[in-house]
Amino acid sequence: MLGLMQDQPLMISSLIEFAARHHGEAEIVSRRVEGDLHRYTYAESAARARKVANALDRLGLAFSDRVATLAWNGYRHFELYYGICGSGRVVHTINPRLVPEQVAWIANHAEDQVLCFDMTFLPIVKAIWSKCTTVKHWIAMCDADKLPSDTGIPGLRAYEDWIAGESDAYAWPEFDERSAAALCYTSGTTGNPKGALYSHRSTLLHAYGGALPDALNLSARDSILPVVPMFHVNAWGLPYVAAMTGAKLVFPGAALDGKSVYELIESERVTMAAGVPTVWLGLLGHMGQNKLRFSTLTRTVIGGSACPPAMIRSFKDEYGVTVLHAWGMTEMSPLGTVCNLKLAQTKWPAEEQLGVLLKQGRAVFGVEMKIVDPEGNELPWDGKTSGDLLVKGPWIISGYFKGEGGDPLVDGWFPTGDVATIDAQGFLQITDRSKDVIKSGGEWISSIDVENIAMAHPAVAMAACISVPHPKWDERPLLVVMKKPGAAVTREEMLGFYEGKIAKWQIPDDVVFVDSIPLGATGKMQKIKLREQFKDFKLPG
């Protein structure tokens, strides 16, 4: 027997209409490519999202057709999110930090019909347009008078010109809530990128989960700065959560340096900012050099890669800002866990609380997780035993776009590729990526643990710990260090820094100093490149 409740599908369009109706006056502020600040309201944004929907109808796009974006976080990108998904098409956010050939490959694989881009990325589009065989329409996200006439891109139109004549009324269609809404390719370290295809249902459930007090804790009293890009897993869902809660949205555009981010936080009275550790390094560096303080910021969400403990301490002790350590994946929409204390822990001493806050946190309701041994047997939640982490839930993928990579699930669970412990209170700690762990004499050494200690050294800007082949131990750790400008530290000082901090056999065998560490398109260290570079490195002894 079915319940007698209204059969209303979960639609992404309902988010923007809710925001327009209930938070019509709340602001969306964007730093534009031109450098100036643009500001308008949810009511105006919804009206323009409806124009986008009408413009897409006029192009004759079919249901589920893909519309690509190559853009920073900004109001036009936000309008595209809603106009594309809301009208039944799929927004395909492409990472502009990929090399042009990869952008073209992805656009072709996704069979994008339209590609909308910020003017920053005109060089990429110029380089690839002739290779993108499915794209019929190119839209430059700018005013009509900013469109260069000599791009050579056939039929290129300015966004403002494209939507100018459209009506701001649009009857958002209702359809199967499991329909595709958004597509995001993982930057896969090996093989071709694979696409995660989100649905309206998964997006709305994820937004509910993300807004919860024990997740990102967002309300109409917040001003949110998503530094995490909208081209990377939908900026962790923040454009959706913001509309759901009516929070003020502040988009940083292309200016992700410490000074620009700091000024935006202050001028727009930001209460919550979200991003990867590398962005916060720049922000904290700028603030430290100029002895600056935050006026309104209460918390930052840090994810994408493990947050160095030194950064969590710095935010808390020096700036009074709570770091919400979070963990997720493109394949998980991305939210998996967020670190918030439990009732009993709120009475613990500060140092013990920090021990908890260094972990990636507890599962958001909607995400099930387990750790298993190599045979797939579930391992205990004791905070010590580490195993392969698997997850399950309505906002986790069942497969990749077009079936690439085959069926990724194991008995209905998605293997994350992470190695983790879970403690008795349910707090997850990622100890490593399974491919980055160093297997030394039958024991595992966590590359992340080794890196976090190095990052706490005042002379270290960035550090990577990688495995190097070893005749006796199979693998041994090598520490690759990039020093802070002007800072000095020797190999011996660096190795001595580990004494008493981890077991002797976990200390790296050697240290190499480099000018830069390669970063991938999502800002993560590319250890696969370092392993390749140092594969013949001769360890001492």
Place this chain on the structure above:
Amino acid sequence: MLGLMQDQPLMISSLIEFAARHHGEAEIVSRRVEGDLHRYTYAESAARARKVANALDRLGLAFSDRVATLAWNGYRHFELYYGICGSGRVVHTINPRLVPEQVAWIANHAEDQVLCFDMTFLPIVKAIWSKCTTVKHWIAMCDADKLPSDTGIPGLRAYEDWIAGESDAYAWPEFDERSAAALCYTSGTTGNPKGALYSHRSTLLHAYGGALPDALNLSARDSILPVVPMFHVNAWGLPYVAAMTGAKLVFPGAALDGKSVYELIESERVTMAAGVPTVWLGLLGHMGQNKLRFSTLTRTVIGGSACPPAMIRSFKDEYGVTVLHAWGMTEMSPLGTVCNLKLAQTKWPAEEQLGVLLKQGRAVFGVEMKIVDPEGNELPWDGKTSGDLLVKGPWIISGYFKGEGGDPLVDGWFPTGDVATIDAQGFLQITDRSKDVIKSGGEWISSIDVENIAMAHPAVAMAACISVPHPKWDERPLLVVMKKPGAAVTREEMLGFYEGKIAKWQIPDDVVFVDSIPLGATGKMQKIKLREQFKDFKLPG
């Protein structure tokens, strides 16, 4: 094209399993009918819910069969919620404050197969068991040795005896998330009660909505006291929200007097309590008389009927507790709106903030609302224009159980029977029930406005404003007052108290003092009875 996300139905069983796994150590504390406190954890509770599921299987109950409860808020009732719904049956919570004939009528209408009751309600069961034609099993929610031998109720078993031999392992089934999960009859003022039939989907979406920072704002750092009964719209969903968030749960059992509620709040370090205004009157009375303070309580959710402004002020100014004014209905699971300030309002002066907080608040995402004129035309959100309130959303009914009362929807919207204004910021204010509004000379007078003023008078314990037929104006307001014990106030003083507070023509024509005002089964004033009692009342002039 469908998205490629895991096809996982929203199941109520996932809530209790999530709580057991991620918050296994969090406490559930219950005041028992015997008066003592019982305490255990979510892990233990889940194990016993699985025993209930096995016991129901053993009884041979079919999918969707109804299992009734006649019980206070307590741990056994909580186990029944999950054991019944989780195993695919429907938990039918019956209001024990109804007269026995109504209880029997409802049990027969629902075709309940099993009826579980607290020993408090043994007299009701004794009076009705022979009239309940579908109930095959009677379970007394007590230890085996507490079961009287001479009840005459055939096959009566003690709850602890019933589940004792069952396994605490159970594979919760997965099925259509739209399946019926819970049934609750409205106490309808006219005609027979009608049943709202909630689904697994509606219950989980409602729990997500209810936990949001701008709704009840619940996390694993909360200790929740649901004073609102589990037999009344699932205690506003709190048993589900608590499991979703891992909050500590504190159940008050039968002891709802001010002293007992106060002691429980203090001993269990309650941070949030939820109930109807009449319960808080008793609590505040007890605290005022004994000069008591709260140690941990930060907020109370007040709904069920409009909260008198004097009570909101008292909580805030005297006790530092924020009142979250909420509005909902049995037909809405029940959450519609909760009153929380928006960002800009947090900078307003306290008195202006109070003006906002007196309203019922903003829609939780998942609830759409509109106000219309008698012809169904939508009215403006200006905070002044009042109209009939209609709602829409996935946790709002599409019809009543067995189709009673026909199709209640108007173009897909549920007419609430409330009259309301909505302001430009989206804040709803219920001005009256449509049947309680006083239609005087073509103008409407809000009975709630008139009552709130009376309630602010120090001598008034309770006040009802009802319409009395009038030859010239059609209807005129009459104020019915119940004085506080030992307090004195005259008709003239009472009428004088209105001067300057509302327009002259809105002031009641007369005042009558009564010893008691009739309350319905959910604690609301039964104005229909008062209107009947005073229908021939002769107004002065």
